[in-house]
Amino acid sequence: MLPLLERKLGPRFIQLKKSEQKLSKRKQHFYKKYGIPGVIGCIDGTNIKIMRPGNAEQVYFNRLLRLGSEEARAFLQEEYDSGSRANWLRGDSGYPLEPFLLTPYRNATAMSNQNTFNLRHASARNVIERTFGVFKSRFRLLQEILLYNPLKVTCIINVCCVLHNLCREQNDQEFRVVGVNERREKLALYQILISLNQLHEFGIA
Template identity: 40%
Template sequence: MSLFTIAAYLLAKNEWEKNEKVRRRILRDHSNPLDIPDSVISKEAFLEIVRDVQPFINPSSITIEIKLATTLRYLAEGGFQRSVGKDTDISLARSTVCKVLHEVLNALEKALCPKWIKLQMSEEEIKMSKAHFFNNFCIPGIIGCVDGTHIKITKPHQNEHLFFNRKGYFSVNAMIICDYRMRITAVDACHPGASHDAFIFSLSAAKQYLSSSYVGGDHRSWLLGDSGYGLEPYLLTPYRDANAGSPQHKFNLQHSKARNIVERVIGVLKSRFKCLQTTMPYVPEKVVKIINICSAMHNICRHYNLDAFALDVVDDFLDEEVADHSSHLQTAAVSIRDEIANNLTRIV
């Protein structure tokens, strides 16, 4: 290939790239996410998010609506940045998509997570939660359910052994707590995949809150968790090796039915935001941020009654039973569970 041919090729390539930038800007400037039909997005929800994140977004030639639509498209689709940027309604270069995601994800975490993810419940909410679970599953005092789920990530550059879980892939282990309305009330995704569910709960702000509430006098409210968690006065787990037909066995059956709601929440969360089903090519800190934002966005969807198909989520591991702790709290927890199990024999 002659030098003249190479020069002509480079000149044509530069001209094409220049025209492509112009085309993208024209498409972007004439596009408006709010022109999409109501059946596709909730404009009310979209505008509320715009108002919430606006103080955290720097003004630029790209409108805040396009920036937000770009980020939401990635979260919902799970495609990589190049496919998101090529969308005719977005028309951004891959490098620009990267910068937009960085800016908007930071804004979304600051604006949405404190507003939409709250473990604290009002007296009316607590009353309604307890009534819901008792009327449907005959277990009193339930204010929520807890479970963990693994989000795949690429091999991190540091401490990779901590993120390699027993299933054989790299992940972060996200603790999810939900209420009877399938809203996420707490999320803790800061721990690597090798961390056990019970370990994550023991270090979480949720346990500190529930423990302080129990010590403060609320002795009739608790979460439900599987056998991967330790029995606490505010966290009831199933009996081990319960005999069929026994009060303990009946308790386990009702416990399993009631706790199914958190598994459904995790399934809906991953169905809404398919980025959580993929192997995320980001550092763990950014993955944690995405999980937090998706949890807040899930609650917004629940608030605006936006439907999603539930994904059948298979537990990443078989539950590993945790040794009970010997303490006055453990004794109280055993008494609470025994009392409920004995009462179930008269109800169920």
């Protein structure tokens, strides 16, 4: 069930490319609220606990590194090279400065323009932190140790992202998935799709 949901719904509900209308709306929001022009979103990371794999376990150590998605970076670089020079993501100081990624000034002095920018930049960070908070609250299994192999954990996370975005589209603020029991988990995911009348529309049924 999970691979099917990931394959069928992932391309629709997890997208990097957005319409100009959506990008314009995001820019207006960030500028109005934080005073930084051109921002279309924020980037950060969150930890998901997994069972230690039997093979190559050293690859999965949590080392507080910021390793971004190469696919996402390649897409943003391609957009920039194609002439998109007025769209930026906002990232904290753990990320390197990129043509498409705004990061804080280092060692900004008090009362300087750089410090003012950093304060506004830090305020905008709450957006991504709140998003992770809502996401993990909705799918509380992500707050526990997932006792599956890394590939299945990846699939679970992707499907949770799909359903999170689907709920946002349907303005459903109440949907929750609690616990890590696989049978209950699959049943809950299946029921939310049925309740939103999406199975036939997405070609699953």
